[in-house]
Amino acid sequence: MKRIILIICLGFLVFSCRSKKSVVTKRPSQTRQIENKPVEEVNTNETPKVYASKTEQYIDDYKAVAQQEMSLYGIPASITLAQGILESGSGNGRLSVEANNHFGIKCHEWTGARIYHDDDKEQECFRKYKDAKYSFRDHSLFLTERKRYSKLFDLKKEDYKGWAKGLRAAGYATDKQYPQKLISLIERYKLDDLDKEVLGDSYTKFELPKTAEMVTYTVSKGDTLYSISRRYNITVKELQNINGLNDTAISIGQILVVKPTSEN
Template sequence: MEKETTTAIAGRYLRNYWFKAGVALLLVFIVLKKDLSFNIKLNSTNGEPAPPAEPTRKESKKTTERLTEALPASASAQESTTDLLNLTSLLGSGKPKAEDALNAIPTSEIQAYIRRFSKVARTEARKYGIPQAVIMGNALLLSAAGSGEAAGKGNSHFRIPCTSDWLGNSGHYEGHCYRHYENAWTSFRDHSLYLTTGTIGKKIARLRPATYSDWALALEQVGFTSEKDFGEQLIRVIEKYQLE
């Protein structure tokens, strides 16, 4: 018998044990595959386990908590705005009317002011033909019964504006220039002259006012003062304090 070669022996072995050899190869393949997967995982994390992913719901919770914490400040700002709106509605958006300022003065002070200047007003009325009630009413409204700033600083009881022909002292109040006087009597006299001479005097004369209500509306029409609805304010003050 010829001596068998190595190839022949291997072939005969495979024919006799092919099933066992196949199973062995399959096991080797599985082991190698797991080892390869394990090595790849280690290389991707540098030997450290990957941290778990943060849940989206948790992130949303954090955002909600931040918004909730901000609510008190927002509510406080809203309350402040509401308070400001309420205050504005009570006080009005602009400066108060002259009548409102006068109504804030105690009645006793108003009556004292009327007693103090009633004789001066009567004298001016006789000399210049202006109703005494109009003179006293103008003084009450435009000086707040003598408590106004212009009256206190410059004896300006009628807030007569500075004009190009005015050579005396003056002062600025809330953007307006008003004439200043040495005393209250001079203020009353200049008021009489202002309403009977010059541009304002000519305009009033053309309207021919007769009663105190005519004069009140005429003063508003010719722009005697920047006060809105001045004619109605003056009429109410004259009737309230019975200046006629």
């Protein structure tokens, strides 16, 4: 009888041990299933945006900044972007690449970082910024804080032609064709649409009598004044006079007027 009882107890122990082992072996597999649950997938195959030109990319990169500056300081976004394109060579000029200076603003009373670059004179002092957005803000402050530009703010924000001419008259640039270059860029890339977005319902179309359209050319790799003059059937001397050039040096991204307006 004792033997029977002993055999029954041993059998019960063996059965209970097997049951515990089967539970233990199942737990890790359940844990692994939870750990291996797929997380939300991130699409890494998005097609990068393709631009027709460096200028179009520049506009896309900085249009929001220009519109913000318009909202805060009242300078048309179209004018700000056109100046940035022209002064920085669509972001490819030395000042913009090495100093984040997109508007060719010189040192004057500047106490911050600086860079030296040949302009009207050799090795002139220009302002240097940590980020391009500070260049846009300094451009706004530069215009709003100087009395010589005060008349610009009497103009309508829609009057980009008046702003372009006013900048030249106030001494922002020495290039006689500076206003026409800005206007050409604004109209070619429809930058005034950015002004409309900021002004909203208060926007009213501003028109001036039409004149013969100015034609400009953006310098590409391998171009020379001679090759450009041949293309547009004018002389090198005429090209120099139209664009205020003292020599034949040109740079990639530089915008040249090859046919001025009838009023110029």
